[in-house]
Amino acid sequence: MQTEILRTESQHAEQALGESQERYRRLLAATTDYIYTVHVAEGRSVETSHGPGCAAVTGYSSSEFTADPYLWYRVIHEEDREAVVEQARRILAGEVPPPLEHRLVNKDGSVRWIRNTPIPHRDADGHLIAYDGLITDITTRKHAELLLAAEYTITRDLTTVDHPSEAMPQVIEHLCRNLFWHYAAYWEREGNVLRRARSFWRSLTSDASWESMMRGKTLAAGMGLPGRVLASGEAIWIPDLSRDPELAREAPPLGNGPGCACAFPVRTDETCHGVIQLHCREIRPVDERMLEVLAALGVHIGQFVDRKQAAARLERAYAQLTRRGQILKRMVRELHSSQKQLRETQEHLIQAAKLECVGTLAAGVAHEVKNPLQTILFGLHFLTHKFATPDPDTAQTLKEMHEAVNRANVIIRELLRLSAVSHFDRQPGDLNELIEHSIRLVDKELMAAHVNVERHLDVNLPRVAFDANKMEQVFINVLLNAIQAMPKGGTITLTTHTVVMNGDNAASGPLFARFHPHDLLLVSEIEDSGAGISETDLPRVFDPFFTTKPVGVGTGLGLSISRKIIDLHGGAIGISNRARGGARVTVILKA
Amino acid sequence: MNIEKKKILVVDDEPSITRLLKVNLEQTGEFIVQVENDATHAVATAIRFRPDLILLDVLMPGTDGGELAAQFQAGHSFARIPIIFLTAAATKREVNSHQGLIGGLPFLAKPVDMPEILKCIHEHLATAGATPA
Numbered sequence: 001m002q003t004e005i006l007r008t009e010s011q012h013a014e015q016a017l018g019e020s021q022e023r024y025r026r027l028l029a030a031t032t033d034y035i036y037t038v039h040v041a042e043g044r045s046v047e048t049s050h051g052p053g054c055a056a057v058t059g060y061s062s063s064e065f066t067a068d069p070y071l072w073y074r075v076i077h078e079e080d081r082e083a084v085v086e087q088a089r090r091i092l093a094g095e096v097p098p099p100l101e102h103r104l105v106n107k108d109g110s111v112r113w114i115r116n117t118p119i120p121h122r123d124a125d126g127h128l129i130a131y132d133g134l135i136t137d138i139t140t141r142k143h144a145e146l147l148l149a150a151e152y153t154i155t156r157d158l159t160t161v162d163h164p165s166e167a168m169p170q171v172i173e174h175l176c177r178n179l180f181w182h183y184a185a186y187w188e189r190e191g192n193v194l195r196r197a198r199s200f201w202r203s204l205t206s207d208a209s210w211e212s213m214m215r216g217k218t219l220a221a222g223m224g225l226p227g228r229v230l231a232s233g234e235a236i237w238i239p240d241l242s243r244d245p246e247l248a249r250e251a252p253p254l255g256n257g258p259g260c261a262c263a264f265p266v267r268t269d270e271t272c273h274g275v276i277q278l279h280c281r282e283i284r285p286v287d288e289r290m291l292e293v294l295a296a297l298g299v300h301i302g303q304f305v306d307r308k309q310a311a312a313r314l315e316r317a318y319a320q321l322t323r324r325g326q327i328l329k330r331m332v333r334e335l336h337s338s339q340k341q342l343r344e345t346q347e348h349l350i351q352a353a354k355l356e357c358v359g360t361l362a363a364g365v366a367h368e369v370k371n372p373l374q375t376i377l378f379g380l381h382f383l384t385h386k387f388a389t390p391d392p393d394t395a396q397t398l399k400e401m402h403e404a405v406n407r408a409n410v411i412i413r414e415l416l417r418l419s420a421v422s423h424f425d426r427q428p429g430d431l432n433e434l435i436e437h438s439i440r441l442v443d444k445e446l447m448a449a450h451v452n453v454e455r456h457l458d459v460n461l462p463r464v465a466f467d468a469n470k471m472e473q474v475f476i477n478v479l480l481n482a483i484q485a486m487p488k489g490g491t492i493t494l495t496t497h498t499v500v501m502n503g504d505n506a507a508s509g510p511l512f513a514r515f516h517p518h519d520l521l522l523v524s525e526i527e528d529s530g531a532g533i534s535e536t537d538l539p540r541v542f543d544p545f546f547t548t549k550p551v552g553v554g555t556g557l558g559l560s561i562s563r564k565i566i567d568l569h570g571g572a573i574g575i576s577n578r579a580r581g582g583a584r585v586t587v588i589l590k591a
Numbered sequence: 592m593n594i595e596k597k598k599i600l601v602v603d604d605e606p607s608i609t610r611l612l613k614v615n616l617e618q619t620g621e622f623i624v625q626v627e628n629d630a631t632h633a634v635a636t637a638i639r640f641r642p643d644l645i646l647l648d649v650l651m652p653g654t655d656g657g658e659l660a661a662q663f664q665a666g667h668s669f670a671r672i673p674i675i676f677l678t679a680a681a682t683k684r685e686v687n688s689h690q691g692l693i694g695g696l697p698f699l700a701k702p703v704d705m706p707e708i709l710k711c712i713h714e715h716l717a718t719a720g721a722t723p724a
Contacts, residue, residue, distance in 0.1 A: 370679035371605050373702040378611035381705040385618055409702055 032134045033057050033114075036065075036072070039130045043092055048072055057114065057137050059107025077103035077111060079203065084116070091118050091131050101138060103180075109240070109283030111180070113142035140289075147293040150178035154297055158304045163312075168198050171301060172276060176202040179290065181278040182259075183252045185214075186266075187226040188274040193218045194226050197274070207253045214252075224250045225263045226275040233272065235264035235295040240283045252279055260284035264294040267302040276301075341513045352567065358544045358560075362415030369412055376405050414557040426465040426569070431522055431589065432457045432496055434468060438475035439494075445480060450489030458497045462591050464522055470565045474573070477558040478526050478585045485530030485583060493527040498591070511574040511586055520591040527584045532577040541575050597716055600642035601626045602633045602659065603677065604652055612646070615705050622712075630654035634662055637669060644716055645669075646708075649678035649698070660696060673715035677701055677708075 034053030038045045050065040050072070058075050065071050076084050080102035090097040099117040106112055117134040157170040172184035182202050187194035196217045199206070221231040225247050229236055241248045241258030248258040259281040266273045276298065380402050387394055439446070439453055446453065482492050501512065501519040515521060533541065533548075540546045542563050547556035559575075566573040571589040578584050599622050603609045609626035616622045625640045627633050631654055637645065645663065649656035656676060663669040676698030699711060 367679040370701040371608060374677075374679070375605065375607040375611060377702045377704060378608060378615055381615050382611055382618070385615075405702060 032117075033137045034135050036133045036135065037130055038088075038133070040092065040128050043128070045088070045092070054135075057106075057112055057135060058104055075104045075106075077105055079103070087116070087118065091120060092128070094128065096120060101142065105282060110285045111282050112137055113139040143287060143289060146178055146180075147290055150175060151293060151297060153178055155300070158301065163308060165197075167301070167304070169200065172198060172200045173202075175276065175278060175294075176200050179278070181280045182254050183279040185226075185277045186274055187219065187230075187277060189230070189272055190218075193220050194230055194275055201252075204254065210253055225261055226277050229263045229265050229275045229277075230272060233265055233267065235262065235291050235298065237262040237284075237286045237291050239285045254279060254281035256281050262291065262294065264291075264298040265302075266298045266305065268299065268306050271302070271306070273302055273305045340510070344510050344513060348567075352564070354544055354560075358415060362412070366412050366416050369408070373405050373408055373412075376401070380405070411557075414561070425467050425469075427468065428463045428465050429468055430461070430463055431466070431471075431524065432459070432461055434466070434471055435475055435494060435496070435524065438472050438479060441472070441476055442479045442483065445483050446492075449483045449486060451483050451486055452491045454491055454493045456493065456495040456497075461496055461498065461522060462520070464589050464591050466569055466589065467565070471569070474562040474565050474587065475526070477562045478587075481558065481585075482526060482528035482530070482583070485528050490529035490582075492529075493525070495523075495525040495527075497523055499523055511572045511588060514572060515588075515590065522589045522591055524587045524589075525584055526587075527578055527582055529582045532581055532583050533575065538575065538577070596621060596623050597643040598622070598640060599624050599644050599646060599712070600633075600637055600640055601646045602628075602630060602656075603646075603648035604628055604630065605648075608648075612708075616709075616712075619709065630656075630659060633659055634666070637663065641668075642672060643719070644712060645672060645674045646712075647674055647676050649676050649680055671719060673697075673719045675699060675708075675711055675715060677703065 032053070034051040034057060036048060036050045036054070039047040039049075048065070048069070050062045052062055054065065055061045060071060060075065073081065083100060084102055087097050087100045097118060099115050101113060101115050104112045104114055115136045115138050117136075119132040119134060120128055121130045121132070123129050153174045154171050157174060158167050161167040161170070168186045172186055175181060176184045182204055184200045184202075185196055186198040188197040189195075196214050196219075199211065199214070219227040219230075221227055225236060225238065238244055238247060238261045241251050241261055247261065251258045251261060259279060260283055261277065261279045263275050263277040265275050276294075278294075380398055384390075384398055387398070390398065435457065445451075479492065499521050501515045501521065502517040512521075537546075537548060542559050544557055544560040546559075559573075563573050566587060566589075569589055571587065573588070574586050576584050576586070599616060601609050601612050601616075601624060603612075603626075606626075606628050609628060613624040613626050616624050625636060625642065627636045630648075630652075633654070647656045647660060656678070660674050660676075663672065663674060674696050676696060678698055679701040697711060697715060699708060
């Protein structure tokens with residue numbers, strides 16, 4: 001009875017277990033595509049059985065799996081085998097590893113994504129006696145996921161580079177890695193042909209001889225897979241290249257067989273920039289979703305290229321504009337400077353013309369004026385004798401008349417000298433020596449006016465060609481002006497030094513405008529400590545007959561003649577006021 | 592004393608100059624002066640007057656002073672008579688820079704003071720007198 005009861009209980013229990021297992025199987029059948037069971041003895045797998053659903057996912061039947069004990073291993077995608085074996089090892093070691101997503105290669109050659117969830121079974125003592133692998137076909141979801149990831153990665157690639165050519169290596173690499181292609185190439189469009197610009201090999205070493213053959217290879221529209229894409233403007237997917245001998249010949253050597261290829265244009269609505277070509281060594285049925293995504297990516301990259309090219313064009317245009325702006329600015333600056341120079345030259349020319357005119361006039365009238373002066377002079381002599389003992393008024397009158405004749409004669413003489421400056425005799429000489437000589441010639445005037453002379457003469461001054469007589473005339477003129485500017489005494493400071501045009505900061509200002517870069521210049525400065533020259537007089541000091549001296553003291557020709565002499569030497573002379581008072585005359589000669 | 596007076600011929604187209612020069616020179620009591628305002632008659636006048644010295648303007652209408660000097664020097668009777676140029680065409684500085692000579696002859700730049708003329712006349716009369724005839 002006891003035994004009966006026990007048996008009945010045992011039968012019940014077995015029945016209950018059977019029912020429970022059946023429920024489990026039914027439940028699993030609803031949520032999984034198939035189950036395989038691995039029986040384990042002493043920590044090793046001893047037998048594997050595949051549930052009936054396996055044919056739909058793998059293409060192989062349960063009996064085929066039973067007949068071939070290694071078939072289960074071979075259907076695993078070779079790149080994922082390591083991970084699957086590791087998962088099995090962990091189960092056998094007593095762990096409960098998380099579900100694993102990996103690929104299977106279907107009997108028809110196509111790749112399927114599955115999720116493998118292991119469920120261990122243990123006896124009452126806790127020993128592993130078997131485990132189930134719950135297989136769910138996740139190909140559709142996985143592809144969607146991978147595409148999303150690829151889209152994201154490639155979009156990021158594009159945002160991190162400055163130029164499309166920098167993005168392309170990354171783009172093709174990420175296409176390979178994210179979408180499990182083995183080989184990718186970018187064909188850049190050049191006019192009517194495609195030129196292979198970039199390639200990437202994933203988890204394979206590139207075939208060197210094939211690569212060197214392909215480097216820079218061009219394809220016309222319609223030729224090869226990229227050429228077909230260029231011709232049609234559409235993405236193309238060839239699931240099995242072995243069915244297309246022409247394309248199979250062009251396919252990269254990936255082992256096993258020609259495999260699958262796809263290509264899509266990098267384009268915008270208007271232009272096709274190139275074609276991206278992808279290969280894998282498995283047969284891959286047309287994945288419409290991926291094809292769609294790749295076509296969209298192609299447009300995305302195309303727009304990026306367009307944008308970058310437009311930006312580059314804009315940048316170039318901007319740079320050019322900036323450059324033109326700078327050139328324009330420089331031109332305006334140069335224009336201003338030449339305008340200024342022109343104005344100065346013009347003023348100078350006017351001065352020279354005035355001088356020339358005066359000179360010509362002087363030569364013409366001198367004779368006519370000198371004869372009357374001679375008459376007056378003889379007349380005065382006669383009258384002086386006539387009035388042997390003249391009254392004071394008569395004596396004074398005769399004296400003043402005599403002085404007037406002399407003054408008129410001095411003016412005539414100066415005018416003639418002005419017209420006579422045109423020819424001169426230049427010999428190399430020492431400018432310092434000439435200046436010293438000029439100072440000696442005005443020694444009497446210096447003493448009378450209590451004027452000191454300070455010298456800062458550069459002893460290394462090079463010898464320079466000049467007409468000593470005429471240059472002396474210049475320095476005497478300037479020295480006499482300086483002395484006359486200091487009626488109560490003072491100091492004349494004489495300085496000589498050399499400057500190099502554009503090499504020295506000192507060689508700037510309008511006086512230096514007529515010299516050329518690298519000219520070596522001898523600069524002499526004659527400074528007085530007088531009252532200086534009024535701003536209104538300053539521009540006129542070189543005008544003929546301009547004088548600030550009392551009537552009879554100056555002819556107003558000294559500086560005119562000096563300038564003419566310096567001009568004939570190819571030099572420059574200028575007058576300015578010193579900041580600390582007094583005037584400064586600068587004489588520049590070219591070495 | 593009259594016998595010792597030297598005869599000077601003044602050739603210049605300006606009558607006021609020649610008149611006053613004559614007055615001034617004769618006023619010294621040393622000279623007898625003949626003036627000639629027409630250069631073309633100068634040689635004829637000189638032949639008549641037989642001067643000891645000639646004062647000659649350089650720039651005159653019709654005849655150039657230099658040419659005239661050459662004519663005087665070419666004529667046998669005047670070859671040794673000193674000639675002094677009076678010229679408005681040169682400045683004192685130019686005269687000095689040529690040691691007072693034009694074409695080997697002395698010259699004075701107008702306007703010139705009487706003392707200077709007298710000094711020059713004395714110098715050249717002395718030179719001519721010292722030279723054996």
